[in-house]
Amino acid sequence: MAQQRHDTLEVKAILGLTNEFLRKDIAQARSYAQQAIRTSLQLKYVFGLCSGYVYLTSLNQSALKRDSALYYLGLIDQLAKEHPEDIRISKNYNQTAGLFYKAQGEFKRALPYFLENLKLATKEDENKAGSLLNIGNTYSQMADHRNAMTYHLQSLAIFEKIGNKRGQSFCLHSLATDYYFLKQLDKAEEYLERSLKLKNELQDKRGMVTALQALGNIAKDRNQYVAADQYYNKSLVLAREMKAVGDEIVALHQMGMNHMRKPDPVAARKVFTEGLTLARQLGDSTLAARLKSSLLSMDVEEQKKEKAESTFMNNLNTMIVSGDKSGLALEYGRLSEYYALNHDYEKAFEYLKKHEALNDSLEGNAVLIQMKTLEEQFKNDQKEKEIQLLKKDQELHKAEISRQRANISIVVVALISVIVIGILLINRYRVLNQTRRLVELERMRNTIARDLHDDIGSTLSSINIISQMALKDATGNALNFQRIAQHSSSMMESMSDIVWSINPKNDSPERVVSKMKEFAAEILDPLDITYTFTGEENLQALKLDTPTRKSLFLIFKEAINNAAKYSSATAISIEFRKLTENLQVVIRDNGKGFDLQAASTGNGVRNMKERALSLKGNLDLRSEAGNGTTITLSIPLT
Numbered sequence: 233m234a235q236q237r238h239d240t241l242e243v244k245a246i247l248g249l250t251n252e253f254l255r256k257d258i259a260q261a262r263s264y265a266q267q268a269i270r271t272s273l274q275l276k277y278v279f280g281l282c283s284g285y286v287y288l289t290s291l292n293q294s295a296l297k298r299d300s301a302l303y304y305l306g307l308i309d310q311l312a313k314e315h316p317e318d319i320r321i322s323k324n325y326n327q328t329a330g331l332f333y334k335a336q337g338e339f340k341r342a343l344p345y346f347l348e349n350l351k352l353a354t355k356e357d358e359n360k361a362g363s364l365l366n367i368g369n370t371y372s373q374m375a376d377h378r379n380a381m382t383y384h385l386q387s388l389a390i391f392e393k394i395g396n397k398r399g400q401s402f403c404l405h406s407l408a409t410d411y412y413f414l415k416q417l418d419k420a421e422e423y424l425e426r427s428l429k430l431k432n433e434l435q436d437k438r439g440m441v442t443a444l445q446a447l448g449n450i451a452k453d454r455n456q457y458v459a460a461d462q463y464y465n466k467s468l469v470l471a472r473e474m475k476a477v478g479d480e481i482v483a484l485h486q487m488g489m490n491h492m493r494k495p496d497p498v499a500a501r502k503v504f505t506e507g508l509t510l511a512r513q514l515g516d517s518t519l520a521a522r523l524k525s526s527l528l529s530m531d532v533e534e535q536k537k538e539k540a541e542s543t544f545m546n547n548l549n550t551m552i553v554s555g556d557k558s559g560l561a562l563e564y565g566r567l568s569e570y571y572a573l574n575h576d577y578e579k580a581f582e583y584l585k586k587h588e589a590l591n592d593s594l595e596g597n598a599v600l601i602q603m604k605t606l607e608e609q610f611k612n613d614q615k616e617k618e619i620q621l622l623k624k625d626q627e628l629h630k631a632e633i634s635r636q637r638a639n640i641s642i643v644v645v646a647l648i649s650v651i652v653i654g655i656l657l658i659n660r661y662r663v664l665n666q667t668r669r670l671v672e673l674e675r676m677r678n679t680i681a682r683d684l685h686d687d688i689g690s691t692l693s694s695i696n697i698i699s700q701m702a703l704k705d706a707t708g709n710a711l712n713f714q715r716i717a718q719h720s721s722s723m724m725e726s727m728s729d730i731v732w733s734i735n736p737k738n739d740s741p742e743r744v745v746s747k748m749k750e751f752a753a754e755i756l757d758p759l760d761i762t763y764t765f766t767g768e769e770n771l772q773a774l775k776l777d778t779p780t781r782k783s784l785f786l787i788f789k790e791a792i793n794n795a796a797k798y799s800s801a802t803a804i805s806i807e808f809r810k811l812t813e814n815l816q817v818v819i820r821d822n823g824k825g826f827d828l829q830a831a832s833t834g835n836g837v838r839n840m841k842e843r844a845l846s847l848k849g850n851l852d853l854r855s856e857a858g859n860g861t862t863i864t865l866s867i868p869l870t
Contacts, residue, residue, distance in 0.1 A: 243271050243280040250287050256437050258474055262291050282311050282321045286328050293335055294438075296478050296514055305332055323349050323359060330366055339373045346370060361390035361399055369406055372413070381410045401430035405443055417450050424450070441470045441479045445486055452490050460490045481507045481519050488526060497530060504530075544570060561590040741771030744781055748788055748806070755796050756804065763804040770810035780867065783843040784817065787851070790840050791819045791863050799823025799861060810869075814849075817865045825855040 246268040253261040265287040272280035285304045292300040305328060312325040330345035346366040353360035368383030384406045391399035408423035424447050431439040448463030464487040471479035484507035491500035504527050511520035544567050551560040564587035571580035745768055752763050776784070788806075795801055801823030809816040837853060840863075844851035847867050855861040 239271070239275050240277050240280065243268055243275065243277055246271065247280065247283050247287075250284075254287065254290070254438070256435060256474070258291060258294065258476060261287065265291065278311060278315055279318065279320055282308055282324050285311070286324050289328050289332065293332060294476065294478060296519075298336070301332060305329060319352060323352055326352075327362065327366065330370070334366075334370055334373065337373075339370050343367070343370050343374075356390050356393065358391070358394060358396050358399055361387045361394070361396070361403075364390070365399070365402055365406060369409075372406065372409055375413070377410050377413055381407065384410060397430050398434055398436065401427045401434065401436065401439060404430070405439070405446070408446060412446070412450065417453060421447065421450050437470050437474050438476065438479070441467050441474070441476065441483070444470070445479075445483060448486055448490070452486075452493060455493070457490055457494050461487065464490065477510060477514050478519070481510050481514070481523075484510070485519070485523055485526065488523075492526075492530070501527065501530060540570065557590060561587055564590060741774045741776060742768075744776060744785060745771065745808075747785060751785075751789055752792055752804075752806070755792055759796055761796065761801060761804060763806065765806050765808075767808035767810075770808050771815075774810075774815070774869070780847055783847050784865070784867065787840045787843050787865055788817065788819065790836050794836055795819070795821045795823060795861065798826065801860065813869055815867045815869055817867075819863045819865075820860065822860045825857045825859055825861055827857075828853065828855055 246264050250261050250264040250268060253264060265284050268280055269284035269288075272278075272284060285308045289301050289304040289308070292298075292304065305325075308321070308325045308328055312321045315321055326345040326349040330342045330349070333339075333342035333345070346363055350360065350363040350367065353363055364383045364387035368380045368387060371377075371383065372380035384403055388400060388403035388407070391403055404423045404427035408420045408427065411417075411420035411423065424443055428440060428443040428447070430436075431443060444463045444467035448460045448467065451457075451460035451463060464483055468480060468483040468487070471477075471483055484503045488500045488504040488507065491497070491503065504523050508520060508523040508527065511523060544563065548560070548563045548567065551557075551563055564583045568580050568584040568587055571577070571583065745765065749765060756763050792804070795804055799821050801821035804819065804821045807816075807818040807820075809818065840853075841851045844865055844867075849865065849867040852864040852866075853861070854864075
């Protein structure tokens, strides 16, 4: 026992190292997690095994290996189902599943897992604080920043109370994100700097990467492009140092977006291309698509710029050839504005000077007076037209309002009708469901009463009679007491079967097979009869009701008892087959066989066939002398 405690302490130490290196050295963290799993398997230490699976899920997810992450997440789910009494495993599964789906962008799917963990938290410790943090982060991703900030502040208060600096750094970063989305850049920067300070103190390189990227985003939004570049470069260096390719790609993409803002299209295209190459090597289609979209956007902008410049030049040449000086002055002005918008200020200034010089030569007092008169006439005409258009718009607006009111009335009536019908249907379904459940309960009560009367009642009567005989027998015949013991054992076994059949925990096919194996071992192992179960995977996803489960087990039990008592077999095979509309159970032995006509009159064979008929199924019995016996039970799947 002391050795066992020593070994589990070793597993906990390995898991502690895994957690420590998770934020510093991903390869080393993976190695420790695999070591913890191997040791836990040897010790059958379930919680250690679960923790190892949690770390491998997170590591594979951060490496963008979605299928591998899903595989380990499934193993955690399986452990939680096999050990429902261990709340720690359920908490681990909820947290890991929530983080997995949140990282995939499935926020509505992730949220229930985090909320369930919050219900399981009974005291203010890092588990409850972590659940609050995860809920807040999920609300943040769903753009519900008010809820997000509420949960983040509650989480921060608990982490500060218990002195958990790593948790505090996470909460501060999340609060910074809340303020960033609300465009409160100063508050966001304040919380990020506090978070970065803690992460630097803890040597949390992964956390430092994300904090630096977030600070770069704030600087970029403030048009502080040099500062943003510095943050992104520091983030890129750390990501490469950790070999965190996903974070490296994100940093390159942010750098490219910063270069586009400057603008510096050459530098932007370079880092976008580098990031796209890494994303393709990694097989991350989402990041690859984002980088391809950025490159395509640059291509479109450059094509638009070339096309616009060509159009302006063609217009300018047309004006020069036609001798239209006023049109030529206008084109000079348009070219000046175009080059200014594209940050080519040298050409913009050159065409602005040409525009002003030509305008100066065209303008004169007479021309200006004439243009002034024409402009006033034009404005008056425009005002008259605007008044007429305004009147028409008002009339159309009134008609549109009337139509919208009519539509709203129709929609309200339809909605009320749907709600009323829905309530009626739900109420009808509830009544039908309650009635069906009452009928089912009554049927179950009748079944239990019949079983108790037939099996237990008759056995108790036999025990009573034999007991009276034993009391009257002065010699104390041991045979009577032996018979009492046999009947008592039979009655206990029948009672056990009845209790097992009505227990809802045994509804799953896995529990039925487990009960079959337990009975087979009890009967066949003492007789040195080997037995095998095959096709168990065909029972997955099946749901067996109480009558089906009970009859199936009793038929199996009768078949195994008969084979053990009369067949002289050395091997028995049990096979499960799932056909299109039927479930087949085939029980085959290599015994001496028997005469089918003689056996068909016995109670055992008759009982098996009657039970098969009660399930609307069929029991096929085949046997030949020297060739063993094969029993095939077919049950319809509903």
